[in-house]
Amino acid sequence: MTKNLDFPKKFVWAVATSSYQIEGASDADGKGLSIWDTFTQIPGKIKNGDTGNIACDHYSRWREDIKLMKDLGVDAYRFSIAWSRILPKGNCGLINTKGLDFYESLVDALLEENITPFITLYHWDLPQALYELGGWPERMIVDAFAKYADIVSSRLGDRVKNWITHNEPWVVSTHGYLNGSHAPGHSNWKEALATAHHLMLSHGLAVKAIRSNAPDAKVGITLNLCPAVPASNSHEDHQATRIFDGEFNRWYLDPLFKGRYPADIINNHLKKTRVSENDLDFIKDGDLAVISEPIDFLGLNYYSRAIIRSDEIPDNQNAKPVVLCGEKTDIGWEIHADSLYQLLMRLKNEYPIKSIYITENGAAYNIGPDKNGNISDTKRIHYLKEHLSAVHRAISDGVSLDGYFAWTLMDNFEWAEGYTQKFGLVWMEPETLNRIKKDSFLWYQKTIHDNSILL
Numbered sequence: 001m002t003k004n005l006d007f008p009k010k011f012v013w014a015v016a017t018s019s020y021q022i023e024g025a026s027d028a029d030g031k032g033l034s035i036w037d038t039f040t041q042i043p044g045k046i047k048n049g050d051t052g053n054i055a056c057d058h059y060s061r062w063r064e065d066i067k068l069m070k071d072l073g074v075d076a077y078r079f080s081i082a083w084s085r086i087l088p089k090g091n092c093g094l095i096n097t098k099g100l101d102f103y104e105s106l107v108d109a110l111l112e113e114n115i116t117p118f119i120t121l122y123h124w125d126l127p128q129a130l131y132e133l134g135g136w137p138e139r140m141i142v143d144a145f146a147k148y149a150d151i152v153s154s155r156l157g158d159r160v161k162n163w164i165t166h167n168e169p170w171v172v173s174t175h176g177y178l179n180g181s182h183a184p185g186h187s188n189w190k191e192a193l194a195t196a197h198h199l200m201l202s203h204g205l206a207v208k209a210i211r212s213n214a215p216d217a218k219v220g221i222t223l224n225l226c227p228a229v230p231a232s233n234s235h236e237d238h239q240a241t242r243i244f245d246g247e248f249n250r251w252y253l254d255p256l257f258k259g260r261y262p263a264d265i266i267n268n269h270l271k272k273t274r275v276s277e278n279d280l281d282f283i284k285d286g287d288l289a290v291i292s293e294p295i296d297f298l299g300l301n302y303y304s305r306a307i308i309r310s311d312e313i314p315d316n317q318n319a320k321p322v323v324l325c326g327e328k329t330d331i332g333w334e335i336h337a338d339s340l341y342q343l344l345m346r347l348k349n350e351y352p353i354k355s356i357y358i359t360e361n362g363a364a365y366n367i368g369p370d371k372n373g374n375i376s377d378t379k380r381i382h383y384l385k386e387h388l389s390a391v392h393r394a395i396s397d398g399v400s401l402d403g404y405f406a407w408t409l410m411d412n413f414e415w416a417e418g419y420t421q422k423f424g425l426v427w428m429e430p431e432t433l434n435r436i437k438k439d440s441f442l443w444y445q446k447t448i449h450d451n452s453i454l455l
C-alpha cells in the first residue's frame with residue numbers, strides 16, 4: 001500500500017554545494033591559493049591525483065547551474081564562499097573586488113529566480129597565506145575570520161538573509177589536524193583541539209559581525225553529527241561510545257548551546273590520554289561566552305551512524321557484538337535513517353535549539369549513464385526517501401526542522417576521494433563537464449513540487 005508524507009507548507013527544499021568542490025578557476029580573477037590548492041599538489045594525497053583546479057567549472061557555468069536548480073524547483077541554495085577569492089592573502093592586503101563581484105552576481109541571479117541563498121563562509125578552503133601564519137591552531141585566525149565575515153556580510157548582507165559561519169568543524173579539526181587526510185595534512189592532538197576551539201570562537205565573533213551588517217539575518221553553524229551505538233553490551237563498548245560521542249558531537253554542541261566543554265571528556269579522557277593540562281591553554285577566560293552567542297538555527301549534516309567497539313581490551317575478551325553494520329553506500333558508509341530520527345529527537349530534548357536545517361544529507365552511488373544516456377540511481381532515491389521519512393517523523397514529533405538541503409546538486413570533487421565518489425543529483429560528464437540529470441533529480445523535483453514523498 002502506498003502512502004504520502006506531506007511536509008509543512010513553509011518547508012524549505014534545497015540543495016547544497018561548496019566552493020572548492022565545484023568552482024574550479026583556481027587562479028582566476030585574482031584569487032589567492034587556498035590550502036586545498038596546495039594539498040592537492042602533494043603526490044599520493046588525493047585519489048588518482050585529482051584536484052579542484054577545474055572541478056565542475058561552476059565559476060564559468062554558474063548560470064547554467066542556476067537554471068538546473070530552477071528546473072529542480074528548489075526554494076534555497078546553500079553554497080560557500082572561497083575566502084581566498086575575497087582576500088587572496090588572507091587578512092593582510094587588498095580585498096579582491098572581482099571575488100566579491102562573482103558572489104554578488106550569483107546571489108542576484110538566485111534572487112531573481114526566487115531561490116534563497118544560504119551562504120557558508122568557511123567550507124575548508126583556508127587561504128594559504130593564513131596557513132603560513134600558523135592557520136587554525138593559532139589564535140590570530142579568529143580575528144582574521146571575523147574580519148572576512150565582516151567584509152562579505154557588509155557587501156551581501158542587504159540581500160543574503162541566511163548565513164552559516166562554518167561547515168563541519170569536526171572534519172576540519174580531525175581530518176585536517178589529527179589524521180592528516182585533509183588539508184593541511186597535520187597529525188597533532190594539541191593542534192587539532194586548538195583548531196576546533198578557534199573555529200568555534202571565530203564562529204561566535206562572525207555571528208556578531210554578520211548581525212551588525214545584516215540585523216535581520218538568520219545566522220547559524222553547520223555541524224556534522226554522528227550518533228553512536230555500542231557494538232555490544234560490554235562496559236568497555238559503552239565507555240568507548242560515550243567518549244566517541246563526547247569528542248564527535250558534544251565537543252561542539254555543548255559549547256554552542258550550554259557554554260561549556262563536556263567535563264567528562266576534558267577531565268577523564270583528554271587530560272588522561274591525549275594532552276597535558278598546559279596543552280589546553282588556548283581556552284581563555286570569556287571564550288565560551290563568545291562561542292555560545294545565541295544563534296538562529298543549527299545546520300545539521302547527517303550521513304551515517306557509528307557502531308563503536310572498544311580497543312581498550314583485546315577483541316576476544318570483549319562481549320560478542322550484537323549491533324551489526326547494515327547495507328552501505330558506495331563510499332562505505334552505513335545507511336541508517338532511523339539514527340537521523342533519533343539524533344533529531346536528542347537535539348530537541350537536550351539542547352535549546354530554535355530551528356534546525358538539514359544542511360546536508362545524501363549518498364555516494366557511482367552509477368553512470370546507461371547506453372541510452374539514462375542514469376538510474378534508484379539506490380540514491382531509496383536513501384533520500386528513507387531519510388526524508390525520518391525527517392518527516394521528527395517534525396511530527398515536535399522537532400523544529402525548517403528545511404532540507406540535499407547533498408549535492410552535481411557530482412564534484414569529493415576531497416581525498418577525488419572524483420571517484422559521486423553524491424550528485426546531476427551527473428558531470430568527465431571530459432565535457434556537461435550536466436546530465438539523474439533519475440534522483442527527477443524524483444527530488446517531483447517531491448519538491450508535491451511537497452510530499454510517496455512511500
Ligand code: IFM
Pocket residue numbers: 018021168301360407414423
Ligand atoms: O562532500 C562532503 C562535504 O564537503 C561536507 N560534508 C560531507 C560531504 C560528503 O563527504
